[in-house]
Amino acid sequence: MYKEYRTKHILNVHKHSDGGWFWTKYSASPYLGCEYGCTYCYCREDKYDPHKSERDPEILGLEDPFSQYIKIKENAPELFRKAILNKPKDLIYLDSYQPIENKYGYCRKILGICRDLEIPIFINEKSPLLLKDLDILKEIKKRSYVNVGWSLISSEKDETFSIFEPNSPNPESRFEAMKLLSDNGILSGTVFMPILPYIYDSDKNIEHVIKNTVLNGGKYILDGGLTLNGYCKSFFYNYLDKYDSSLIEKYERLFSSNLLYSQINIKIHKTVLKYCDKYNIQNYITRPINHFPENIQINKKVAENLFLKARDIQLEGGDKYKEWAYRKAAWEIDEFRDNILDLYKKEGCKGLTRIKGVGSAISLEIEKILRFNIDKG
Ligand code: SF4
Structure with missing residues (x-):
C-alpha cells in the first residue's frame, strides 16, 4: 500500500x-x-x-x-x-x-x-x-x-x-x-x-x-x-x-x-x-576529509584516529570508560573550530588539554598523530 x-x-x-x-x-x-x-x-x-x-x-x-x-x-x-x-x-x-x-x-x-x-x-x-x-x-x-x-x-x-x-x-x-x-x-x-x-x-x-x-x-x-x-x-x-x-x-x-x-x-x-x-581488506572506512575547509582537515584526521580507537575498543569488548573517553575527545576535536596543529605548535600538549574531553593521556596520543602528519608533510 x-x-x-x-x-x-x-x-x-x-x-x-x-x-x-x-x-x-x-x-x-x-x-x-x-x-x-x-x-x-x-x-x-x-x-x-x-x-x-x-x-x-x-x-x-x-x-x-x-x-x-x-x-x-x-x-x-x-x-x-x-x-x-x-x-x-x-x-x-x-x-x-x-x-x-x-x-x-x-x-x-x-x-x-x-x-x-x-x-x-x-x-x-x-x-x-x-x-x-x-x-x-x-x-x-x-x-x-x-x-x-x-x-x-x-x-x-x-x-x-x-x-x-x-x-x-x-x-x-x-x-x-x-x-x-x-x-x-x-x-x-x-x-x-x-x-x-x-x-x-x-x-x-x-x-x-x-x-x-x-x-x-x-x-x-x-x-x-x-x-x-x-x-x-x-x-x-x-x-x-x-x-x-x-x-x-x-x-x-x-x-x-x-x-x-x-x-x-x-x-x-x-x-x-x-x-x-x-584477504587483506580493511575493517573500517577511511574517513573522507577533502571536502572540509583546509584549516580544519587536520582536526578531522585526528578525530578519525580517536573515533577508530573508540570503535575498536567497543568491538573488542574493552574498557567502556576508555571507549567513551576516546569518543568524547573525538567529538570535541571534530567540532573544534581552530586548527589543532597550530594550537599544538604554540602551546604543546598542555594547550591540547584545554580542549574539552582531552586529558593528558589523550593529549600525548594526539601529539603522536600530529607528529606523524608533520613528518608525512
Ligand atoms: S534493513 Fe534496510 S533494507 Fe532491510 S528492511 Fe530495514 S531499511 Fe529496509
Whole structure:
C-alpha cells in the first residue's frame, strides 16, 4: 500500500558525525517504510517506526506495516534542496533504492542535488536498482566523494536467507553491482550487519562474504552485531521460530545477559578480523576529509584516529570508560573550530588539554598523530 503526502521534514542533522562507522553527519530519505522487510530490521522499534496508527489508520490490520505501507514524500526533492543548501558541507547517509523508486525517481533527484552542491555521500544499499543512477554517481565522484556500502548478511540466497530477508534482491546481485561500481572507480565495500548469531556467524559464511567482497572490488568490511529491542524482538522471533525454534531459547539467553551478548559479538568480530587479515581488506572506512575547509582537515584526521580507537575498543569488548573517553575527545576535536596543529605548535600538549574531553593521556596520543602528519608533510 502506498500513500503520497507532503511534509516539512526530510533532512536529519545528527548531533555528531557517525565517527568510526559511516562518518555521516546528515541523513535523508524520500520514502518512509521499506518494502524489503528484513525481519531483523531495527526500524520497527517504536522510536524509529515511521508509521503510527493515530496518523495512518490504514496500517491497522496489516501484518507488517513497516514493509507493507510505504509513504512517499511528494515534495522530497524541493524540500531536500532547501534543507541542505545552507548547511556546512559534510557527509550524508542515503539509502532507499526500493521498488517504488522506479516510479518516483526521488533518490535520483536527491543524488542530482548532492552532485550540484558537491555534497559527499555514503549510500547503504541492498538493491542493484541503484545502478540506474551510475551516471550521477560517477559525476559525484569527480566533484566530491561517493561510497556505496552493500548491506549483506550472507554471500548466497538460500532458504535461510529468504526467511531473514524475504523481499530483498539476492546477495549475488549485490556483489555483481559492487563489481560494476568498482570497475567504474567508485568506492564500495560490505556493510556486514547484523551478523546473526548461531545463523550466519560460521567461519564459512564470514569467509565467503569477505572473500566475495574482495573478488568484486570491495575495499572494506564493516561488521556489526544484532540489536533487538521492544517490538523488533517479538517480530524477529516469529521468523526465528520458522527457521529453528530451538534458537529462541538461545536468543533469550543471549539478549538477557550483557556478558554473553558481548562474548558472542567479540567472537564474531574476531572471526571477521581473521578473514579481513587473510584477504587483506580493511575493517573500517577511511574517513573522507577533502571536502572540509583546509584549516580544519587536520582536526578531522585526528578525530578519525580517536573515533577508530573508540570503535575498536567497543568491538573488542574493552574498557567502556576508555571507549567513551576516546569518543568524547573525538567529538570535541571534530567540532573544534581552530586548527589543532597550530594550537599544538604554540602551546604543546598542555594547550591540547584545554580542549574539552582531552586529558593528558589523550593529549600525548594526539601529539603522536600530529607528529606523524608533520613528518608525512
Ligand atoms: S533494507 Fe534496510 S531499511 Fe529496509 S528492511 Fe532491510 S534493513 Fe530495514
